[in-house]
Amino acid sequence: MMKKATAVLDFGTSKVLVLLAEESSYQRVTITSAGMAQYDGFMNGEWNNPGGVDDAIVSAIMAAEKKVGTRIKDVYVGVPGEFVRVYVIESSVALQGADPKVTSADVEKLQRQATEMLDRPTGVIIHRSPAWFKVDGGQKTLEPVNQKGSVLEGMIGFVLADQFFINDITERLKEQKIEVKGFFSTSVGEAMQMIPFDERDHTAVLVDVGYLSTEVMAVEGDALIWQKVLPVGGAHITLDLAYGLEKPFDMCEKIKRSYTFNAPKNTQIEVQGEDGQMETFSGEKISEIVDARVDEILEMVDEAISKSGIRLGNWSNVYFTGGGLMPMNGARVYAASKLSRNVREANTKTVKLKPAQIYASGSGLLELVYNTIEQEEQDEGLLDRIKRILRR
Numbered sequence: 533m534m535k536k537a538t539a540v541l542d543f544g545t546s547k548v549l550v551l552l553a554e555e556s557s558y559q560r561v562t563i564t565s566a567g568m569a570q571y572d573g574f575m576n577g578e579w580n581n582p583g584g585v586d587d588a589i590v591s592a593i594m595a596a597e598k599k600v601g602t603r604i605k606d607v608y609v610g611v612p613g614e615f616v617r618v619y620v621i622e623s624s625v626a627l628q629g630a631d632p633k634v635t636s637a638d639v640e641k642l643q644r645q646a647t648e649m650l651d652r653p654t655g656v657i658i659h660r661s662p663a664w665f666k667v668d669g670g671q672k673t674l675e676p677v678n679q680k681g682s683v684l685e686g687m688i689g690f691v692l693a694d695q696f697f698i699n700d701i702t703e704r705l706k707e708q709k710i711e712v713k714g715f716f717s718t719s720v721g722e723a724m725q726m727i728p729f730d731e732r733d734h735t736a737v738l739v740d741v742g743y744l745s746t747e748v749m750a751v752e753g754d755a756l757i758w759q760k761v762l763p764v765g766g767a768h769i770t771l772d773l774a775y776g777l778e779k780p781f782d783m784c785e786k787i788k789r790s791y792t793f794n795a796p797k798n799t800q801i802e803v804q805g806e807d808g809q810m811e812t813f814s815g816e817k818i819s820e821i822v823d824a825r826v827d828e829i830l831e832m833v834d835e836a837i838s839k840s841g842i843r844l845g846n847w848s849n850v851y852f853t854g855g856g857l858m859p860m861n862g863a864r865v866y867a868a869s870k871l872s873r874n875v876r877e878a879n880t881k882t883v884k885l886k887p888a889q890i891y892a893s894g895s896g897l898l899e900l901v902y903n904t905i906e907q908e909e910q911d912e913g914l915l916d917r918i919k920r921i922l923r924r
Contacts, residue, residue, distance in 0.1 A: 537564075539596070540901055541589070541705075542610040542718060542894040545573040545765060546743035548588040549894045550596040552604070553902075561902055566885060566894075567596030573744050574614055575763065577694065586704055593708070606711040610718035610897040613740075613747040615697040617655055618759045620663065621646040624685040633680040634667060646688040655692030659717045663687040663755035672733075674753050689755025691717040716904070719759060721896030723751040724903070726878035727851055735842055736849060738878060739833055740893065741856035743767045748833055750842045760836045762829070766856025769825045776821045777813065780806055791818055793826075793862035826857065830870045844873075853878040853892040 542549040552565040571588035572581035579585055593604050623646040625638055643660065650657075664672035667681035676684060693715055702712050719740075727736045732751055740747040742765045750758040766788075773784035786803040799815030837844070844850075850873050857863050858877055868875035878892065885891040 537602075538898070538901060538905075539604045539607045540610060540894060540898050541592075541607045542897050543574070543612050544742060544893060545575075545612075545614075545745050546570060546767070547890075548585075548592040549891065550592045550604070550607070551891075551894045551898050552596050552600060552602075553898055555902065561898065563885065563895075563898070565596045565599040566891070567592040567594065567599070569595065574612070575744060577614060577696070586707070589704060590708060593710070604710060606713045607705065608714050608716055608897070608901045609701055609705075609712055610721065610893065611658060611691075611693040611697055611715050612893075613719045613749070613759055613761050614745065615694045616658075616717060616719065616759070617653065617692045617694075618749075618756055619650060619653060619690040619692065620687055620755070620757050621649050621690070622685065622687045623649060624683055627682055627684060631680070632682060633678055634665075634676045634684050636677055638684050639665070639677065639686075642684055642686045643688055646686070647690070650690065653690075653692050655694050656698055656715075657690055658693045658715045659689075659691035659720050659756070661689055661720075661754040661756075663689050663752040663757055672753075687752075687755070687757075689752075689757050691720060691756055693717075714901070714904075716897060716900050717756065718893045718897050719747065719749050720756050721898070721900035722853065722878075722893050723749060723756060723896070724754065725896040725899045726853060726892070727751060731849060734848065735844060736851065737837060737842070737844065738851045738853065740854040741765055741829065741852065741858065742854050743856055746829060746833065746854070746856065748836050750837075750840065758840050758842055760840070762832050762836065764829055764832065766854075768829075769822055769856075772821050772825045773818070777817075782806075783811075787813060787818060788822065788860065791815075791822055791860060793823070793860065793866035795819070795862075826863075826866070827870060829857070830867055834871055847874075849874045849876050851876050851878040853889055855887065855890045858889045859887050 537554050540551050548569050550567040553561050553563045555561055569588040569591035571584050597604055623642050625642045665676040665686040667676055667679040705712055723738050735750055735752045738749050744765045744767055746762040746765050748760050770784045770788050774781050790801050795815055797816045801813045802810050805811045852858050864875055864877050
């Protein structure tokens, strides 16, 4: 059985990631290679160092190519939360016929109608999906087809990408002779992969603590219904340590990774300095610095959720991911105590890639791409399939 290879390009706040994967009838998706390159990232919808973006893209692609000995000619690109806007539209359509019931045409009509209701949005629609449907005001569902009634209602979520990002990345890749096969929402990919379907029946929250920023998002059904990017992340914890301890940034990054939340006060942390010598630091001193910044991040997350208008029940879980916080020892339990909520660490399916949190957004993007391709193939009509086969 021939395998179908796919490459995705993911932009984080501190790294560019390329994942190569193959699909066959025996195993749905297998990651065959990963390439990563550090860069200065982005803030406030702009590159921090525009001149370094090309170098990072090329380095990540070459690293992925080298591991499998193949040339990447086209990619699917993930659009990070910093470059998207989220909209939700509620709409309804009347059901027709003597004994009316919902058809797939009704569902598509409602979604087209919701799209037309977008009030001059800024950007390009890269994702459209339902949060829920209801027939005659009944129970919410994602599968309304064949339900009898007179009115189909629905809430549809849209993710729109900034035109700047699409144009910029398209041109950068064109110069490398690489074709962009499509743009996808990294946020949607993460949420759909990491939050279990039964929890998305209600509203669930995913928090991705990155290097320079933290993305808080709410999902319902198959839709991203709200999102906010906070200008703080794991790098700010390290910067606080560098300032408070008067030690180099790289050394403080090691200290942060060695830290354990709620450890005994007499705990000491030992790391290697730039001169190769081991240095010891008071756990209590480190705790004062780290906990203060993490508390601020969690307070900002809690405030963002509170002001979002999103209603969470006592049973609702808040999922955390990202390399800015979750790789730290005891982070999940600490976050749960500060937020007074059920906090779970979001699981990725890239088991072989460690630490998994670093690859979370790329893994979710990859799965979203495959799901979209699969759905488009299922929706393709017989005549279209015949034409496609004849063109080969």
